[in-house]
Amino acid sequence: MGTANKEEKVCPKCGTDEKQRKYGLNGSGNQRYKCGVCKREYTLKPMQRGYDTQTKEQALKLLTQGMTGRGVGKALGMSKANAYRWAREASKKGR
């Protein structure tokens, strides 16, 4: 249908969408890009919508207090899958 699968890649530093090229993968297997204008290397964030750092911090606090991922999801009104993921991350980091 003529429309190439064009992703919107915008440099987080200079904000241009030109000359953004693939630049290997990072440690977690996410595609990295390099800006041809300012030479900044960056990773596109994988589908992280809706939750700000404040919510995440609060979730992590509840998790460290022993709340389950499901409980946190309920308490903060977010998807429990998300809470579970954070719970996993937190348990990997802590201890």
Ligand SMILES: [Zn+2]
């Ligand atoms: Zn740039």
